[in-house]
Amino acid sequence: MSTKLRRTKISVAGDITTYLLLALYAGIMALPLFYAIIQSLKPYNELFLFPPRFFTKNPTLMNFRKLFDLTSTSWVPFSRYVFNTIANTLIGTVIHIISAAMCAYPLAKNKFPGKSLIFNLVVWSLLFTGGVTEIPVYLVMSHLGIVDTYFAYWLPEIAATMGIFLLKQSMAEVPDAMVEAARIDGAGEWKILWTIVMPSVKPAWLTLAIFSFQRNWNATAASYIYTETLKTLPTALSQITAAGSVARAGEAYAASVLMMIPPIVFFIFAQSSTVKTMAHAGIKG
Amino acid sequence: MATSSAKQRELDLLKKKKLTFSEKMQMTWQQVRENKINYFMMLPFLVFFTLFTLIPIGASVVLSFTRYDILNSPEFVGWDNYLRMFMEDSVFLLALKNTLQFAVITGPVGYLLCFVFAWFINDLPPLARAFFTVVFYAPTLANIYFIFQYIFSSDMYGLLNSVLMNIGILDEPNAWLTDPEYMLNIVIIVQLWCSLGTGFLSFVAGLQNLDPSLAEAGAIDGVRNRFQELFYIILPQMGGMLMFGAVMQIASAFAVGGISAALLGSPSVDYAGHTLVLHISDFGHTRFELGYASAIAVVLFALMIVTKAVINKLLARFSHD
Numbered sequence: 001m002s003t004k005l006r007r008t009k010i011s012v013a014g015d016i017t018t019y020l021l022l023a024l025y026a027g028i029m030a031l032p033l034f035y036a037i038i039q040s041l042k043p044y045n046e047l048f049l050f051p052p053r054f055f056t057k058n059p060t061l062m063n064f065r066k067l068f069d070l071t072s073t074s075w076v077p078f079s080r081y082v083f084n085t086i087a088n089t090l091i092g093t094v095i096h097i098i099s100a101a102m103c104a105y106p107l108a109k110n111k112f113p114g115k116s117l118i119f120n121l122v123v124w125s126l127l128f129t130g131g132v133t134e135i136p137v138y139l140v141m142s143h144l145g146i147v148d149t150y151f152a153y154w155l156p157e158i159a160a161t162m163g164i165f166l167l168k169q170s171m172a173e174v175p176d177a178m179v180e181a182a183r184i185d186g187a188g189e190w191k192i193l194w195t196i197v198m199p200s201v202k203p204a205w206l207t208l209a210i211f212s213f214q215r216n217w218n219a220t221a222a223s224y225i226y227t228e229t230l231k232t233l234p235t236a237l238s239q240i241t242a243a244g245s246v247a248r249a250g251e252a253y254a255a256s257v258l259m260m261i262p263p264i265v266f267f268i269f270a271q272s273s274t275v276k277t278m279a280h281a282g283i284k285g
Numbered sequence: 286m287a288t289s290s291a292k293q294r295e296l297d298l299l300k301k302k303k304l305t306f307s308e309k310m311q312m313t314w315q316q317v318r319e320n321k322i323n324y325f326m327m328l329p330f331l332v333f334f335t336l337f338t339l340i341p342i343g344a345s346v347v348l349s350f351t352r353y354d355i356l357n358s359p360e361f362v363g364w365d366n367y368l369r370m371f372m373e374d375s376v377f378l379l380a381l382k383n384t385l386q387f388a389v390i391t392g393p394v395g396y397l398l399c400f401v402f403a404w405f406i407n408d409l410p411p412l413a414r415a416f417f418t419v420v421f422y423a424p425t426l427a428n429i430y431f432i433f434q435y436i437f438s439s440d441m442y443g444l445l446n447s448v449l450m451n452i453g454i455l456d457e458p459n460a461w462l463t464d465p466e467y468m469l470n471i472v473i474i475v476q477l478w479c480s481l482g483t484g485f486l487s488f489v490a491g492l493q494n495l496d497p498s499l500a501e502a503g504a505i506d507g508v509r510n511r512f513q514e515l516f517y518i519i520l521p522q523m524g525g526m527l528m529f530g531a532v533m534q535i536a537s538a539f540a541v542g543g544i545s546a547a548l549l550g551s552p553s554v555d556y557a558g559h560t561l562v563l564h565i566s567d568f569g570h571t572r573f574e575l576g577y578a579s580a581i582a583v584v585l586f587a588l589m590i591v592t593k594a595v596i597n598k599l600l601a602r603f604s605h606d
Contacts, residue, residue, distance in 0.1 A: 014511060018405050025402070026420045029481070033423045035432040054444070103330040112320035113313050118327070123532055125338050127589040129540040130565040130582035132348075135355065135575065136341035144336070159333035165532065166487060169525030170494060189322050203490040210486065214426065263426050264419065271415040 036260070040064070040253040047249055063254035070240050070251060076228045078236065085217065085233035088150070089262075092157040092216035097205055100163030105193045107164070108171035109179055119168065122161045134223060141224055152224040157216070163208045170204035171197055206270045214263045234259065349580035354573045366580035377581065379556050380564040383469055384539060384585075387560065388592075390473055392538035395480035399530060402481060403488035404515065418489055425482040430547040433475050437461040437548070462549055465557035472545045472558055479544070482537070484530035491526030495519065524600065531596045539589050542566070561585045 039047070041059040071078040106112065107119050137156075141147045146155060174197055182192045198205065220235045237259065241252035304312075317324070324331075349366055351359035370377045406417045436444040439460035446458040461467050503518040520527075542562030545551065549558035552567070561581060569578030 011510065022402075022405055022417055026417060028478070029424055030420050032432045032478075033426075035435070039431070099330050102326045106320075106323035106326055110320065110323050112323045113316050118331070121339065122334075123593075124586075124590065125334075125342060126532060127536055127539075127593065128342050128345075128582070128586045129536065130562055130569070130578070130585060132345045132565060132569055132575065132579045132582040133338075133341035136344035137337055139344075140336050140340060155333055156337050158329050159337040161334065161338065162483075162533070164330065166529055169529045170491070172525050173494060173522065189326065193326075201494065203493040204487075207486050207490040211483065260426055264423075267422065267426065268415065268419055271418050272411070 033260075036253065037257055040250070040257040042250070042253075044250050047253075063250035064258070066248075067241075067251040067254045067258075070248075074236065074240060076231075076236075080229055081231060081233045081236040084230065088153045088219060088232060089213055089216040091154055092219070093209055093212040095154055096157040096160050096163055096212045097208060099158040100160070100167050100208065101193060101198060101205065103164045104167035104171055105189070105197055108168045109174070109176070109197070110189075122164050125161050126165065138223060147224050148226050148230065150230065153216075153219060153221050157212070160212070160215075162211065166208055167201065167204055170201040174200050202273075206273060210263075210267050210270050213266050217263050218259075345579040346583055348576050349583045351576040352574075353576040353579075355575055356573075359576065362576070366577045367584070369577065370581065370584065376556055376559065377561075377564055380559045380561050383557075383559055384541065384561045385588075386469065387473060387476070387541050388535075388538040391476045391480065391541070392534055392592075395477055395538065396484060396530060396534045398477065398480055399482075399484035399534070400488055400527075403485055403492055404519070406489070407492040414489075418486070421481040422486060424479045430544070433471075433548055434462075437471055439463060463554045465555045468549055468553060468557040472541070472548060475544050475548060476541060480537075483533045487526055487529055487533070488523075491523050492519070495522050527600055528597070531600060532593060535589050535592050535596065539585060539592070 035054070038054070038056055040063055041061070042056040043058050043060045043062060046053065046056055046058070074081075107115060138147070141152055144151075144155075146152050178196055178200070179192055182196050187195070218234055220232060225231055237255040241248045241255055348359060350361060350363060352362050352365075353359040402417075402421060406414045406421075409417065438444070438446065439458060439462060441447060441450060441458040443458065443461070445461065446455065449455040450458070459467065461471055499518055499522065500514065503514055508514050508517060540562050542551075542560045545553065545558040545560055546563060551559070551563050553559060562585070565578045565581045565585070568574045568581065
């Protein structure tokens, strides 16, 4: 799709060094993932072998089968947890991207009173950590009447700040000339955002989608959800595997491998669709 | 909107004159009305941001001046919590020292790793680039602490011990996770191992958004090698993403705790792996001293804000606004 432009000549020696470094580093980085998969394939008598063994002699899918057997014993049909997690992940991710885009665009491209205050609050709030806000958040949710409802998963996604920061930084790089041209053609702000600005920051919002998918997929909202039918897959899996502790270690490994698959698949899908955006080539500078 | 620059000039002229307070307010109000659409677009975010973020943070700051055990209502104690931290709580000082030591190393090194690897893979063919991106990001996607338990296991069968003993560096196994001499360094290594996360992905995205015609222009204008291209063509266009990555890096470097707790336990031996976030969770979740926990969170917040201001100055040269 992209035409090859003339580029700065880069040395072959530099290329070789780069590839060697990348391959080495990739090996180190892949190790934990690799090990997680091996662990899930170990039969029970190899899991607690002493001395421990990195590889397995008798790989088996037993752990996965036992995990599926376990899921059929749960009091709430297991599909309910799967449904909750899939629904929350899709809805949460979509809500987050739409809300972040709507907030990031004015901050990146327009001037108005209060703009820098809002942006600074967004950035500063990213730096407030430590989990001490849990109780105040609970109180707010309880006043809104959303404790123990799906809204406890969804509404905080509208307020998630990282997406606004990320999108605002990328949108600032979209040439003003493009936005002005659209205005002269009579496009409103709403239309400019969705038809001009968002397509030219596609790599950024796809990256945001990855972060959001991952966060929502692993979300438990443990402090705000009590009803069993509203709980999510991570909660359910940890309930059934933790209940057996050591006896269900194999199932726990299988569960953690299965939980990794959807975010990784989504990740690969998103990465492969971030083709270089050529839309604003040539206008800049 | 097309007349906005003329209006801006008019406003600038007005600003130079001495204005009374009410005139200023009137002007601001007029600008607010002209920009209705902007506020309207931000409304959903602003409402829930206030509810779920600003109010809770504000409440925590207020609580930091109280004694509050969740059961009884908060009791105002002034600066007591802050004095207690520095005068009476030696574990806090140790946690502060560990956190700083940790952040000073993992912050800049992690940041550089994120950028360098994003830059390395940027020129690869799309398939190879996607492959390396996935592999590098994998530790962040996976739940991986158990492999580090195995690598750093303190018996002679742990991966590191057995390798080092085989090649004759060690005579007997080291207790990596319980010997205070190594503990903090191991957490640092593991954190760096998992460091190609948010910052890395945002740099990958930022590099893909660069204007390719500028690289072409650079090649014509005599940019000779990839380092010159980096400094003259790429970095000047990356200002916004560099700042984003820096803030995320500050947040993760100062908020270290999860890895330490997973590997060393919390509390760790001699508090050698204790950090501010673990100290906050110790007081907030275990001892139910929420006022004191909030005060520590405020100090941690202040540390990060100061660091961010310094980084802002350093990155200013790459930034547009």
